[in-house]
Amino acid sequence: MQTHEIRKRFLDHFVKRGHTEVPSASVILDDPNLLFVNAGMVQFVPYFLGQRTPPWSRATSIQKCIRTPDIDEVGHTTRHNTFFQMAGNFSFGDYFKREAIEYAWTLLTNPVDEGGYGFDPERLWATVYLDDDEAAQLWQEVTGMPPERIQRRGMADNYWSMGIPGPCGPSSEIYYDRGPDYGVEGGPIANEDRYIEIWNLVFMQNVRGEGTSKEDFEILGPLPRKNIDTGMGVERVACLLQGVDNVYETDLLRPVIDTVAAVAPRGYGQGNHDDDVRYRIIADHSRTAAILIGDGVSPGNDGRGYVLRRLLRRVIRSAKLLGINDPIVGELMATVRDAMGPSYPELVSDFERIQRIAVAEETAFNRTLASGSRLFEEAARATKQKGATVLSGSDAFTLHDTYGFPLELTLEMAAEAGLSVDEEGFRSLMAEQRERAKADAAARKQAHADLSAYRELVDKHPTEFTGFDELTSEATILGIFVDGKRVPVVSRNGQQAERIELILDRTPFYAESGGQIADEGTITGTGASSTAKAVVSDVQKIARTLWAHRITVESGEFVEGDTVIAAVDPRWRHGATQGHSGTHMVHAALRQVLGPNAVQAGSLNRPGYLRFDFNWQGPLTEEQRNQIEEVTNEAVEADYEVHSFTTELEKAKAMGAMALFGEVYPEEVRVVEIGGPFSLELCGGTHVAHSAQIGPVTLLGESSVGSGVRRVEAYVGLDSFRHLAKERALMAALASTLKVPSQEVPNRVAQLVERLKAAEKELDRMRLANARAAAANAAAGAETIGKVRVVAQRMAGGTSAADLRSLVGDIRGKLGSDPAVIALIAEGDNDTVPFVVAVNPAAQDLGFKANELVKVLGAPVNGRGGGKAELAQGSGKGAAGIDAALAALRAEIGRS
Template identity: 85%
Template structure:
């Protein structure tokens, strides 16, 4: 049975049983604890917590999930996937244990001609939580499972929570017995390779508190309603129904393995475990990378971007180790598209962008590998020169951490150079890094924001936003919240005279709540009638559960009482500036696509009165000519005074019209479309805009920069802020023209001439300074002091001498000291109180046991510095010119002990 059919049968089974099909959420959700969605129930958490009422009693979904903590295990075991599809059915206060068991058992065991999967009931086992006799009773009653195929397990295995305060409850897992060829008998407790878990039924009934581990936390009490959350692993079921040994050989992953095996000198499944692992890494990671890129992530150096980059680089490294050197990423992404497209059509429609990003990372990492190879060559030469036979763990770790070299690649290269590798030292450093990463991750974890106080208002219906048509609205106060707790009244002093976070929830509001890159409106809320003395400044507006407007206020006078009628008024100057910024963002986006082509797709934005920031996917910096073109196209569109037209449309129709949408964003079935100038700009947008493009005013692009691999950022001023910026630039140019006594148009050429003259003068000064230093070096060699058996030159150098100059000078002095044991130590007074230093030791002094790399440590200890090098030459840098004499004295003392 093909995987797409397995998905379809799951959805059909539960839809026929009264469940509402809920589409998969993006793998990127606004959750402080998650880089990526890692479980099928994540998008339903507000319903399980009781913060919001679910719009349905029963739901079914197949959620895209990504888990990367065990990324290094991918391919080594045959069950790990970074991307997987979690099929789940959910009950929100409807059916509970018995219903969940009935639904799961019937789908698994019904014959294929009746819509089931046709599993042999005699090969299915169940596990339950230690004291869950109720679940055991249902397994016997519903499924007819004998007691010997039901096993009780502890909290670590059969009690579910998210690892942080939130919903929890006992679980029951379903296992399939693959047969004696896969291991010993005895059920899941005996062998989880033979007995493979395919479905987990969570009986979510409690709320947990803080804890220190998966098994150590307090149960705070029952949830408002008992819920069901189940998860069936699509990939594992496919593995069993397709009769293959592991998930990598199913119909969705095997095509990638076959593609790469056709290009590699060594095939898959030929008895080489290391090669098989590499093929599995490629198959797994390519699918995950395509999904992540499809949901709007680009490779970067932190967060989600870093995970994506790591996945792509592991693919490339694995291919290199298989002997594949030619570019392959385009074909690999096409293979993923073809395999996954029937279930995820966005991988087909967005293929060009996905492939372009992956191909660019492939090219960039190939350049990085070349740089890393040079570092390896240097480290190998230094290792051999020191007489060692193993590359240090530190060198191997640097190759891994800086250049992405896996240990196996370093081992292979070291073997080719007749060297070993200090694997234990490498693993120690890796373990320390992982420990730091885990500590950082734990520090970032937090409980979900408690929105239960707002639940009554959320359930009552959304705030009516009137701000598209008016800036002043009469409204009723539905709720008052102080520091997240509902109160009946709030006054300008607060309840105890201290500054508190005060929020007003209104039934109607003209204030735009922050979203879509547009920051919230500012303005005020005033009382009416008997409460007319009440006045508050609105400082921020945020959405609660995406439907309720929370107005954060500073109460300036009087008091506000729940149920009062108030007048909410947006500052018109603020709103006008905000609309200029938001409409200007659309104009810049359209201009970028016109100048750079359709691949310049939005990756994020921020707009506020007078300013906009726009991030977009593009490889390489914009040329001066392209930047000027973007600015000109934008301002031509402003001058054209296009009409700004907004309307609501079905999502699919809007996309068919060409309306641009943010990658990774989820949209309702009906969307708001903002059209500026007909085909010039057409985007899905819920923000506020000007009425005609000329109202934006001039747009001045301030700069363009990189914010990550393949992501560029444009910043610009609009309206009066743009005019003021240009006025300052004009005044600056006029001042320069006056000072230089040339017309304004000649200022750039004159400045360039002056800069060139300054550089020439600085070079001449450097030449004279170095010449003086060399002359001093001749005198220093002549005046070398005898310290024990060693001739020593230990000297403070004047300021302005660079580390490079110091290395040249110590070489000159050492050469003039002849073949007798000699040491040269020079310390310079650098800029900003920095202290560069270099130590050189000739061969005769080395024979006495004197080492330059030992002496720089002595210097470093005196000047709070760090350094290193080899026995003949070492250098470093520290702080504190006042300590130079003490450092030189320490060198003399150290040599005297030799």
């Protein structure tokens, strides 16, 4: 049974039983505890926490999930995947244990021709929590499973929580017995390779307290209602139903392995365990990378971008270790598209962008590999020069941490160079890094924000946004919150609070979202409370339905139930609409100039200013920047009508409306159209009525904000005019100073720059000539300390580190073959103190090493340095210690 059929049968089974099919959420959700969605229930967390009332009592979904903590285990075992599909059914206070067990059992065991999976009931086992007698009894009553196939396990295995205070409960897991070829008898507690877990039923019924592990938290009491959260591993079920040994042999991953095998010198499954691991890494990581890019992630150096970069680099490195030196990532992305497209059509529709980003990372990493290889060669050469045969764990770790070299790649390169690697030292450094990462993650992990105080309002009184049609609205105060707690009244002389919020039944204030910051304005009382006045400084959405107005009370008091007037500052709104509409215009211009691959990756707009991030490899040319600015301003001058309307999401997409990757949209969406086909985007923001109202748009610059992501910034309206006025004044001042017409300023400045460069070169030449003369004198006046001729000298101020390296070479040549140590130090630029130490071969034979002496020289000037036995250098910050540094060096040589 193909995986797509497994998915369809699951959803059909639960829809027939009254469940609403809910689409998979993006793997990126706004959750402080999650880098990626890692379980099927994540998008339903607000319902389980009681923060929002679910729109349905039963739901079913197949969620894209990503887990990366065990990334290094991928491929080595056949149980770890970074991407997997979690099929789930959920009950929000509706059915409980009996129905959950019955629904799972019937789907698993019903014959294929009746819509089930056709598993042999005699090969299914269940586990329950230690004291969950009810679940154990239900397994016997509902399914007829004998008691000997129902095993009890502790909290670590059969009690679920999110790892933080919140809902929790016992669970019951379903296992399939793969037979004696896979291990010993005895059920899941004896062998989880033979007895493979395929489904987990969580009976969410309690609230847990603080704790640091899966077992040490306190159960605080029962939840107001009992919920069901289940998760069936689609890949594991596919493995069993397709009769293969592991998930890598299934229909969604095996095609990637076959694509690699077609070009690799060595095949898959030919008895080479290391090669098989590499094939599995490529298959797993290629699929995960495609999903991540599809959901809007771009390779980067931190967070989600770093995970994506690491996955792609592991793919590329594994391919090279298989002997594949030609580019392959583009073909891998195409294979993933073909295999996964029936379930995830966005991989097909967005394939060009996905492939482009992945291939660009492959190209960049190939350059990095070349740099890392040079570093390896230097480390190997230094190891051999010492007479050693083991590359240090520190060198291996640097290659891994800086250049992304896995240990196996370093091991292979070392073996080719006739060296081994200090694996224990490497693993020790890796363990230290992991501990630091765990500590950092633990420090960031937090309980979900407590929004329970707002729940009554969320359920009964969603705020009506009136701001598309008016800037002033009469409204009723639904609730007043002081630091998250509901209060009946708030006044200027009342509670000292960090955060005061008013919830209104209707409001013209735009709440921050979609890159547009919140409106500012006032809320004033009416009638008996007419003296009440508050300034609105921020507006945020709660559960997407309530507008929370953060205020500062200036006079009077506000009472829940009062009628008030909410008024947006019209100048603020005008500037905000200019910025937001300008963002759409710049986006359209980017796509017109650069093509459809210039896809939005984020934005921010406020009165008079906008910034726009987009997926693109490499900086824009000056011509492209000028074209973008010109196309944008031509559209402004065209005075296009700005039209907005609501429609179904799929219809909007079919019209070509642009959507933000990774954003979750409702069934009904708002579309903003500027100039017909010029700009068509899904957007809930406020806009001008005609494009001419945006005013001039001036691009300020373009820069990189991560691998494959560029940013343009611009002024609009009066801010654009003011910026241009300043530029004009600056040009006039330059023309006046240089005594040339404005149009000749660039050429005149270029001439001055060339003259300055020539003068600086001449100064450098003269300084170096003087330094060489001083060096010659120093060589002639070398002192003898013990058996060594020593030159330890302060050089002229401004001498650079490069100059010092050149000078020590000159002096060393003049001193001949006698044992010699040369140490030069100077007051450099920017308050630095560069220093260099050189030791010739004869002095090295006496035991002197430059990389040791440089530490002696550096200490008195608060400096550090390093290098090799023949040459070392460093830099410090304490010029007052130069004489002491030279004296310390002489003393050290004298002691030897």
